[in-house]
Amino acid sequence: MNLRQTARHAVALALGCFLLCLSARAQPDAPPPQTFTLAGHIVNSVTGAPVPRVLVWLWGLPQRAVKPEGNPEAPPPPVQTHETLTDASGAFRFEEVAAGTWRLGAKRPGFEDWPEEGQAPLDARIDLTASREDLRVPLRPVTVITGRVADQDGFPVDGVTVQALRAEIVDGRKLFHAYGWAQTDDRGIYRLSNLWRGPYYLRVSGLSARTRAVFGRVLPSQATGESFRPVYYPTSPDLDSASPVNDAPGQELHADFTISMQAGASVHGVLRSFSASQPVKLELDNAAGEAVPARTEINQSTGEFEIADVAPGSYVVKASQSVRDETLSGEAPVTLAPGGASGLTLELAPGVEIPCRIRVQGQGEDGEPAADVPASIALEPVVKIETAIQEPISSQGGENAPISLHNVPPGKYRVEVSTSTGYIAQLQAGSKDLLQNPVLTVTPGTAPTLDIVIQAGGATVSGRVQAASGNLAGAFIVLVSARSPDLPVVDAVASPDGSFSLSHVAPGSYRAYAWRGRAQLEYRNPSAMALAGVEGVEVEVGSSDLKDVHVPLAGGSAQ
Amino acid sequence: MKPRSAFFATILASLAPWLQASPLSETYRVAGVVVNSTTDEPVPKVRLILRSPDNRTAPEFAVSSENGRFVFSAVPAGKFRLTATRRGFASQSYGQSNLADALGTAVVTGPGLDMQHLVFRLIPPAAISGRVTDDHGDPIPRGFVGLYRDGVLYGKRRVFETQFTYTNDAGEYRFPGVGAGSYYVAAAGQPWYVSNGPGIELGAPNAGGSFAHLGCLPVFYPNTSDPNAASPIVLRPGEEAAADLVLPTVPGANVTVDAGSSASLDFTSGAGVAQLSMEGVGGTRLYWPPSLDAGIPMFPGVPPGRYRLSVRKNQGSLPSLSGWQDIEVGSSDMEVKLAPGSLPSVSGRVVIDPPGSGSVRPYWISLRSEDSLFFYNHPIGPNGTFQLPPMPPERFRVYAGGSSALYNAGVTSDTAPVVNGVVDLRGGGDVQILVHVSAEAARLHGYALRGGKPVPGVFVVLAPRSDTHDPIDYRGFQTDADGSYDFPGLRPGQYVLFAVQDGSEFEYANPTVLRPFLASGQRVDLAASATKEINLTLPEPKPRTATR
Incomplete structure (x- = not known):
C-alpha cells in the first residue's frame, strides 16, 4: 500500500468512525437546522501564495440527515457533499451549509491532497455552528x-x-x-x-x-x-x-x-x-x-x-511462470x-514445501508443563529496494498442529517466529541456526524442516523511559539482541509517566532504546545509531525478572 | 531482404535456408559510410550491428568513425541484416527508406560481391508532442492520446493506430521515433477534478457533487470534435511537430457498467477491464481513459454521442471473457448491463500433405483478425496439435508458420463456419480446426537487374493473377544488396512478377492498384514443388526532365 492508498484508507476509516459518532449523537425530533457560510483561501504551504482552481469540498452529515435514534430500520442517511473550485485569488465559499459536522478536502494536481501534520483545517473536523469566512488552508506542493x-x-x-x-x-x-x-x-x-x-x-x-x-x-x-x-x-x-x-x-x-x-x-x-x-518472466539481480x-x-x-x-x-538469473494458479520458478547464479x-540451464519448479516442527518446553504460569503454545511463522522476503509490497509467506500452528509453509519460491527470506506466551529458544533450518542469523536462503528442490523450540515463560523487563521533560505516552521501547541485531526484537509502548514492561524476554544481552514521534530509529544498525548519537542502555537479562531499567529517550525531551 | 509488413516478417522469419552461411572459410569485408538521409552529412558514433538471420553466428558490432566510416573486417559468406542505432535516432535497417515500415536490404557477402562501399542513409526520426488541456488551461492528466497513420498496412492503404499513450501530470505527451508520413492525433480525457485516473477509485467528492457530470469533448487535431474535420499532420524525416489539444468542458452523463456477478470481474486489480470508445478517423477508435467508482467501471461526464462499451476478463495477457455493446449516450446517466460471455476456445491440429513429409514441420500457429488489428501467435506441439487461449469473437485467417518448405493450403472446421479461408469465431463455443499445409510449396527467386547489373533495394512483387482474397498470397520483397529476391513457401498457381522502385507506400495487396501490373508484369506459373529462378529486368530510369 503506498502513501496515497494509506491516506485513502485513512479517510474511509475516519469517515466510518465519524458517522458512528454522529449516529451516537443523533437526537430525535431535531429542530430544522440553521445554515451558515463557510469560506476561506487555499494557499501554497511553502510560498504562502494563493492557489487558484483548487477543488474544495465539504463532506459529512448535516444535523438533519442524522439517523433518528429508535429507528434502526431507517436507511442510513446519505453523505452530503459541497464542491467548488477556488477563484483566481484562491478563495472558496460555501453558502447555506447546514449546521453539522463536516470535513474539508482540497486537491489540485501538483499538490498533496493529504495534510501535513498540524496542517489543519484540511481534513480536520469542522463543527459548523456559526458562519466562518476566515479559513486558511495550506496545500503542500509536490x-x-x-x-x-x-x-x-x-x-x-x-x-x-x-x-x-x-x-x-x-x-x-x-x-x-x-x-x-x-x-x-x-x-x-x-x-x-x-x-x-x-x-x-x-x-x-x-x-x-x-x-x-x-x-x-x-x-x-x-x-x-x-x-x-x-x-x-x-x-x-x-x-x-x-x-x-x-x-x-x-x-x-x-x-x-x-x-x-x-x-x-x-x-x-x-x-x-x-x-x-x-x-x-526472466529477470536479473546483481x-x-x-x-x-x-x-x-x-x-x-x-x-x-x-x-x-x-x-x-x-x-542471479531468475525465471518464473504462472501455470494453472501455480507459480513455477527457478534461479541460477x-x-x-x-x-x-x-x-x-534453468529448471522451473513449483516453490518448495517447508515443514515446521514446533516443540514447547518449560512450565506455564500455573507451574504445570506448558500446554501447546500457538506460534506464527513468517518468511519475509529480503529485498534492498522494494518495488512492490511483498506479502510474507506465513502460517500458524503449534506442537499439536504441525504446519508447513507452502510453495515458497527460491530466494532469501528473514524467518520470523512469534508467540505470545514465551520466547523462541531454538530456531533451526537443518543445521543452520537461525537465531544466529535469521536469513534463510531457499533453493529449488527440497528445504530442511524448520525446528522451533518455544520456551514458555521468560523474564519480564520493566522500567522507565528517562527524559528531561514532557509527556512520555506513546514512547517506544525496544530490546535489540546483542548477539545479532537481525534477531526479533521485544518492544513495548510506554505509559504517560514513562513506565514500561516487556514480557517473555529470552535470557541474553540486549541494548534498549527509547524514542517517540514520527521518526523511526534504525536500531538494527549499530553504526547508524552511533552516528545519530543514540547510545541506548545495555541490559543483561537472566532467568529472573529485571526491574527499574532506565532507558534514555533518544533526542532528549519528549515532544 | 525484409518481406513487407511486420506480420509477414513474423510469418517468414525463419524461412531462410538460403541465408545460411556458406561453407567456405573465406571472410569478407563489409564497410561503408553512414550519412544523414536528409543532409547527406556523415554521422559519427553510430553503432552498427550485423546479424545473421538464422542466428548461427553471434552479432558483430562496429562504430562509425568521425567521418562516418565503419568496417566489419572478417564476415563469413552469407546474408546479413545490418542495423544502426545512434542516440537520438531510432534503430533502423540498411536500405530502409521510412521508419514507419520494416523494409530493409540485406547485406550479402561472397565471392565477387562488393560490400565495401555501402552508404547507410540514417533517417532522423520525426516526433509529435504536445499538451492536452481543458478550456481553462488546466492539464488533462492521464488522458488518452492516439496516433493514427494514413499509410499502407498489410499491402493496403488505410488509417490505423500506430501508437497510443497517456498524458503525464502536466498533460504532456510525446510520440517519438515516428516515420515520415501523414498522421492524425486525437485525445480523450476528463477534467482532473472529475477523474482520478486508471485503476484508481474516484474520490469522495465526485460521488454526487456538482462536478460529477462534467466531462470533456474528445478532440481531433486541430481541435475539432468531428473526426471528419480532422486534419493530418504531414511529417518529413526529423521533423518535430507540436500538436496541443484543448478539450472543451461540457456536461455529460455518467456511464456505469454492470458486468453482473457471474463473471466475478475484479476491475480494481486489472483482471477485469472496461473500455469506452468512439469511432475516430477512418474507422479507427478513440478510447476513454478508464476509471472506477467503488470498484465498478464508471466513465464520468461522457458527452452525448454514440459509443462502444466493452468489458473483458484477462487471464495473463489475453482475455478469457469478453462482451461489447454499442450505446447511445444522452443527457441522463446510464447503467449498462454488459455481462461478458465466454470467448471461443480454439484447438486443432496441423495436417501436412502429403503425409510423411519428413522432418518438415511448422512451429507456430498465427491467427490474424479480419475485423481488427489483433493477431496472435501460438506454438504448435511436436505432435502437430495446438490449444489456444480464448480468442476474441472475430473472423480470423489462420496460418501455420516456421518452415519455408510449406505453404498454407487452407483451414477446415466442423464446428465453425469457414468462408474463403476465414474462420468465423463469432458464434463462440469450442471450435476445432484443421490447418492444412502442403510440403509441395513452390519457390521463386532471382535477381532484379538493370542493364545487366543487380539492383538492390527495389521492391519486387509477386501477386496472384486472380484475386485469392488471401493476403499471404501477395508477396513483396525489397531486393538484397546483391539484387536478389526470394519467395519461398508459395502456393502453386499463376502469378505476375514485377518491381517498383519504392515499396514503402505501395499497395501490393490491393487488386485495383495491381491491375495495370497484371498486364505489364511478367507472368509466372508455378507448379507444386517447383523452384524457379527468374531474373527480373528493370527498365532504364526515365531521364529527368530539365527544369528552369
Whole structure:
C-alpha cells in the first residue's frame, strides 16, 4: 500500500468512525437546522501564495440527515457533499451549509491532497455552528524531478529507467522503497512527478521491458553490444554511497545523469520444465540483490533464452511462470565475462514445501508443563529496494498442529517466529541456526524442516523511559539482541509517566532504546545509531525478572 | 531482404535456408559510410550491428568513425541484416527508406560481391508532442492520446493506430521515433477534478457533487470534435511537430457498467477491464481513459454521442471473457448491463500433405483478425496439435508458420463456419480446426537487374493473377544488396512478377492498384514443388526532365 492508498484508507476509516459518532449523537425530533457560510483561501504551504482552481469540498452529515435514534430500520442517511473550485485569488465559499459536522478536502494536481501534520483545517473536523469566512488552508506542493540522461559523448540515452527511491525505516531496518519511476524518452528526458515529501534517491538503470517470446527454431539476438552499470545520484555506483536529491517541495528539481556506456555481454541459456504456451518472466539481480532491468527474450519452442547487454559481473538469473494458479520458478547464479555467458540451464519448479516442527518446553504460569503454545511463522522476503509490497509467506500452528509453509519460491527470506506466551529458544533450518542469523536462503528442490523450540515463560523487563521533560505516552521501547541485531526484537509502548514492561524476554544481552514521534530509529544498525548519537542502555537479562531499567529517550525531551 | 509488413516478417522469419552461411572459410569485408538521409552529412558514433538471420553466428558490432566510416573486417559468406542505432535516432535497417515500415536490404557477402562501399542513409526520426488541456488551461492528466497513420498496412492503404499513450501530470505527451508520413492525433480525457485516473477509485467528492457530470469533448487535431474535420499532420524525416489539444468542458452523463456477478470481474486489480470508445478517423477508435467508482467501471461526464462499451476478463495477457455493446449516450446517466460471455476456445491440429513429409514441420500457429488489428501467435506441439487461449469473437485467417518448405493450403472446421479461408469465431463455443499445409510449396527467386547489373533495394512483387482474397498470397520483397529476391513457401498457381522502385507506400495487396501490373508484369506459373529462378529486368530510369 503506498502513501496515497494509506491516506485513502485513512479517510474511509475516519469517515466510518465519524458517522458512528454522529449516529451516537443523533437526537430525535431535531429542530430544522440553521445554515451558515463557510469560506476561506487555499494557499501554497511553502510560498504562502494563493492557489487558484483548487477543488474544495465539504463532506459529512448535516444535523438533519442524522439517523433518528429508535429507528434502526431507517436507511442510513446519505453523505452530503459541497464542491467548488477556488477563484483566481484562491478563495472558496460555501453558502447555506447546514449546521453539522463536516470535513474539508482540497486537491489540485501538483499538490498533496493529504495534510501535513498540524496542517489543519484540511481534513480536520469542522463543527459548523456559526458562519466562518476566515479559513486558511495550506496545500503542500509536490516535488517534480526532471532531467536528462546522456552518455559520455553527450548523446541522449532513451529507454532507460529512472527510479525515485525513498529511504524508510521499518522495524529498525532501513529499506528503500521505489516511489516512482520513469523512462527516458528519445531526447533522454525523464520526468518523475507527484513525489510526496522526500528526500529521494535516484537510480538510473537499464531498459525495463517484458520478456519477449518468440517461437520457431532460432532465437534472434536482441543484443546491441553495449551496456552501463546502474548509477545513483549524483554519480555513485551503489546506494550506500549515493546522496539524496535535496527536498524542495513545489520546485521542479533538475537532476541530469551521465552514464558511461561500455561493452555489454549477454547471458544465453536454456529453460527446462516450462509450459510453452504460457508467458515466462526472466529477470536479473546483481550481486547487491538489486534488480537490473535488461532486455530478455525466450524461444518458447526450444526454451533457449537471452538476457542481452549486461555489464560484466556476478548476477542471479531468475525465471518464473504462472501455470494453472501455480507459480513455477527457478534461479541460477551466473558470472558474466566480457565475452558473455552461455550454457546456463534453468529448471522451473513449483516453490518448495517447508515443514515446521514446533516443540514447547518449560512450565506455564500455573507451574504445570506448558500446554501447546500457538506460534506464527513468517518468511519475509529480503529485498534492498522494494518495488512492490511483498506479502510474507506465513502460517500458524503449534506442537499439536504441525504446519508447513507452502510453495515458497527460491530466494532469501528473514524467518520470523512469534508467540505470545514465551520466547523462541531454538530456531533451526537443518543445521543452520537461525537465531544466529535469521536469513534463510531457499533453493529449488527440497528445504530442511524448520525446528522451533518455544520456551514458555521468560523474564519480564520493566522500567522507565528517562527524559528531561514532557509527556512520555506513546514512547517506544525496544530490546535489540546483542548477539545479532537481525534477531526479533521485544518492544513495548510506554505509559504517560514513562513506565514500561516487556514480557517473555529470552535470557541474553540486549541494548534498549527509547524514542517517540514520527521518526523511526534504525536500531538494527549499530553504526547508524552511533552516528545519530543514540547510545541506548545495555541490559543483561537472566532467568529472573529485571526491574527499574532506565532507558534514555533518544533526542532528549519528549515532544 | 525484409518481406513487407511486420506480420509477414513474423510469418517468414525463419524461412531462410538460403541465408545460411556458406561453407567456405573465406571472410569478407563489409564497410561503408553512414550519412544523414536528409543532409547527406556523415554521422559519427553510430553503432552498427550485423546479424545473421538464422542466428548461427553471434552479432558483430562496429562504430562509425568521425567521418562516418565503419568496417566489419572478417564476415563469413552469407546474408546479413545490418542495423544502426545512434542516440537520438531510432534503430533502423540498411536500405530502409521510412521508419514507419520494416523494409530493409540485406547485406550479402561472397565471392565477387562488393560490400565495401555501402552508404547507410540514417533517417532522423520525426516526433509529435504536445499538451492536452481543458478550456481553462488546466492539464488533462492521464488522458488518452492516439496516433493514427494514413499509410499502407498489410499491402493496403488505410488509417490505423500506430501508437497510443497517456498524458503525464502536466498533460504532456510525446510520440517519438515516428516515420515520415501523414498522421492524425486525437485525445480523450476528463477534467482532473472529475477523474482520478486508471485503476484508481474516484474520490469522495465526485460521488454526487456538482462536478460529477462534467466531462470533456474528445478532440481531433486541430481541435475539432468531428473526426471528419480532422486534419493530418504531414511529417518529413526529423521533423518535430507540436500538436496541443484543448478539450472543451461540457456536461455529460455518467456511464456505469454492470458486468453482473457471474463473471466475478475484479476491475480494481486489472483482471477485469472496461473500455469506452468512439469511432475516430477512418474507422479507427478513440478510447476513454478508464476509471472506477467503488470498484465498478464508471466513465464520468461522457458527452452525448454514440459509443462502444466493452468489458473483458484477462487471464495473463489475453482475455478469457469478453462482451461489447454499442450505446447511445444522452443527457441522463446510464447503467449498462454488459455481462461478458465466454470467448471461443480454439484447438486443432496441423495436417501436412502429403503425409510423411519428413522432418518438415511448422512451429507456430498465427491467427490474424479480419475485423481488427489483433493477431496472435501460438506454438504448435511436436505432435502437430495446438490449444489456444480464448480468442476474441472475430473472423480470423489462420496460418501455420516456421518452415519455408510449406505453404498454407487452407483451414477446415466442423464446428465453425469457414468462408474463403476465414474462420468465423463469432458464434463462440469450442471450435476445432484443421490447418492444412502442403510440403509441395513452390519457390521463386532471382535477381532484379538493370542493364545487366543487380539492383538492390527495389521492391519486387509477386501477386496472384486472380484475386485469392488471401493476403499471404501477395508477396513483396525489397531486393538484397546483391539484387536478389526470394519467395519461398508459395502456393502453386499463376502469378505476375514485377518491381517498383519504392515499396514503402505501395499497395501490393490491393487488386485495383495491381491491375495495370497484371498486364505489364511478367507472368509466372508455378507448379507444386517447383523452384524457379527468374531474373527480373528493370527498365532504364526515365531521364529527368530539365527544369528552369
